[in-house]
Amino acid sequence: MDDEEIKRPKTHEVGMAIDTMSVEELTERIGLLEAEIVRLREAIEARGATRKAAEAAFKF
Template sequence: MFDEEIKKPKGHEVGMTIDTMSVEELHERINLLEVEIERLKATIEARGATRKAADAAFKF
């Protein structure tokens, strides 16, 4: 019934305000970011493997 409902962000944005988050919410953010870091590392690894395969294919 409020004119403006407070909406929690669904993801983490670098530099976002964290002062009002509970310890539990901060732990959730850390977990979210750790999962994202692992996803990014896996993508980097996969791209490196693809590049190595391409380099090997074009060596004469």
């Protein structure tokens, strides 16, 4: 099996084995997770804004 045939996953799963990952791979995972945190925070903010708009629309 060539090194090119071994494909590392492009995503990270919480709890997945990290023992065999290089420093570069771990750094890449951190970048992926930080980007995901930003995306999740933006989704939370968007939902909060939608909720506030709905509450304002239904206030009498």
